[in-house]
Amino acid sequence: MTGSATHPETLSALDRPNSYIGKVVPRPNLERLMQGRGLYVSDMELPRMAHVVFLRSPHAHAKIIGIDAGAARRMPGIIAIVTGKELAAVITPWIGVLSHLKGLKSAAQHAIAIDRVCWQGEAVAAIVATSRAMAEDAAETVSVEYEELDAVTDMRTALDPETPVIHPSLGDNLAFERNLDAGAVDAAFADSDEVVEAEFIFGRHTGVTLEPRAVVADWNAAEARLTIYQGTQAPHMVQNIAAIHLGLEESQVRVVCKDVGGSFGIKVHIYADEMATYALSKLLRRPVKFVADRVESFNTDIHARDHRCKGRIGVKRDGTITAFEIDDLTGIGPYSMYPRTSAIEANQVVNLVGGPYLTKNYRARARVVFQNKNVMCQYRAVGHPIACSVTEGLVDLAAAKIGMDPVEIRRRNLIADDAYPCASPSGLRFEQLSHHAAINKLMAMMAYDKLRAEQAALRDKNIHRGIGIASFIEVTNPSAAFYGVGGAHISSQDGVAVRLDAQGSVICQTSITEQGQGSESLTAQIVGSVLGVSMERVRVILGDTDNTPYGGGTWASRGAGIGGEAALQAAKVLRSNVLDVAAAILQSSSAELDIVNNAIVSASDGSPRIDLKELARIVYFRPDTLPPGIQPELMATRHFVPREYPFAFTNGVQASWLEVDTNTGFIKLLRHWVVEDCGTIINPQLVDEQIRGGVVQGLGAALFEKCIYDERGQLTNANMADYLVPMSREMPDIDVGHVVSPTSETELGAKGAGEAGTAGAAAAVANAVNDALKPFGAVISEIPLTPQVILMALGRI
């Protein structure tokens, strides 16, 4: 609307009659998924589509002496067999570094290995055939001659002078190191009544998305345009990177993301085999489909969390924590992943340890080393489970040392709820957290004192139950500080376009993506609430770079907080424009009008004036009847990025109640509680289910999940029978409660909720196990807490 007026709201845009904000409403489009009528990439078929299977290295580290594909080329259905060298003519290599992670180094990585393989599972050739089965048949006949090289597998010796350097041009196997020294750590330790230390060990685990990574790349030579159908969390990032490395303009690449069978951070990266698939489509001038099988998924989906972290805590008799110190070591595989890098997790550990607590004395070192194992990178709750387990494990050890209840020591050290804004020793800025309100709520939910009494009574009967508490903070709503400042073309802003169609319904295009979190729902809820349109009349389009505004996508708990705010602001503009048109039609003023239940009504008494459907008919088909000079704009676009705070921190606390069988080492999870504060809650059910799903992912890490490599770099459990994931039988019911501290950086006030569950679950379980084992004097600081680990700690094996 030209010269449009603003419309001051008597109520906030979200607090209007019939608002969907804070309500449980079913997500749109679930029928499609429940009836088996979704469209996942693995379901896609295109005319002339070929299938690629990658021949992968059986060795962790080897020279490629030669590849003989002569017999394979003569097999039925074979279209092409392409080596790394041949593919390099179509696609350029990449290096996964970011400039704000000072000193981070990595080597050039190719879509398919050339001359040398650096982990078991790295692709050495692409076999393209008319069916996947035929490509697999042919792959078996390709003979590759390797010369095995020494494999660097143990992160603890990766930096030793006698250990071979994986990439000689880099000089050593150190990818990244960060040191931090805040406050007066040595003096604080010297001044402590007790200093406790432990080494915390975290299993290497992976996402195990139920739908493996899948891509269909379709190069149309006549249009000179590549369409990539991919289950990705960040379509515009994929567009940018595919264009750069294929020598195309971004306008020549379209990324389409339909239904995605799970992501959790696994599908936010650029994988070599996916890049190879784009390149193969260009090379072969036809659609090419790649779907990883489960063994490939284990060998090539990013791994995470392989950390060994030494930690130290100082404490006084009165429970005051005087200092934290950590020395973290992690092995990331042979390359830093592209474009987000593999240094972020260790960097986050340094940032986050001690984060909920008052002490200003904090020293940290983190070292990230290369090794000949699969690549590691960001996975749900990046760094948080490590930082939380180390911090909360140390706090419990300190409490035990001085004989204080674990809840009491936390109450004495958590930052006060009225102390905000403030900053952590590592420089994190907190706008408003609610640790004390959260722990108070938790105590009530779990009936803590009663549970302690029950625990004591059962101990007398030789039943060993434990309670574990874990407070945490969580990075959400990241600004450009996360990746953009380091030079990555990863958008931290998101955009939403809303328009009224010719029947008065709303079409909404958003740059955030949907992988089941409820992005469609929260967008429709916000837009419907602001516009006064019922949710079923709001259609949300996402996951298509041709048809959505430019933006970051859905990762790092940013969809609701950033994409939701863009939706709110865009809807406010459209609402204003609609009211201006209505005022012109009704010879009224926009201030006297409102939109309620899909109709323009009088603001004063709510009496109906004109349906949106009728308004849209006039605007689109009879604009000649509008007063002169009125040009309606029934489409509005707004973008949003946080500017004031680099991250909107959330907080929360979790508790685990479990039983340890001291004869078998088995752990039975009995109950789990979470209280968290993600600010404004748009849909309580969706938030709670994000928390529950996140918790169970953390419980998997706590009890079961570990990629087990042998000393030669062979992944020995690359299947779902040997790599255990949480199944329904072993999982407890999870109670979720909330404290609400909206961020004032946005009108919406929402912070992220997707990773809080994963952040603290393992720490709560580990603390509960140690609590259960207290009568035995056993202390465990390692996950997964397998029966073997438990029995060894008990001295039974």
Add this chain to the structure above:
Amino acid sequence: MTAHMEISLDVNGERVEAHVLPRLNLADFLREHLRLTGTHVGCEHGVCGACTVRVNGEIVRSCLMLAVQSHGASVETIEGLSDSGEIADLQAAFRDRNALQCGFCTPAMLMAAQDLLKQQADPDRERIREHLSGNYCRCTGYQAIIDAIETTARRRMGRKP
């Protein structure tokens, strides 16, 4: 390569005749030959349960069964159960409870749930958890799924959920 074999079976009540390789598994047959893509493939080694279908009334992992073994059988997939309305109440309970996120496990989860409710009208939560313990879901943490099945069981018993 071994020669194709002729098979004849009922799929969702329709007669299907096909020539297939003996090595083709039932999941791939349903997905690639019949384009019934609601049957999902997650692990291809019988652990994740995403490919669960009904064969002669029993739920099976279609990745562990060969298409030729289904010769003469009656196969039902999520598309068939949806169109017949057999699980409409279960699907409604899943929707209302947000018992699915990415939805990739959901068709098979519904298959397994319906199988339980046919065997046992009033299972308790532990029994539901046990019966679903062969169906992997990475998104939900299972609780919402258990709730939705429990609700459906109670409604079918004519009791308040």
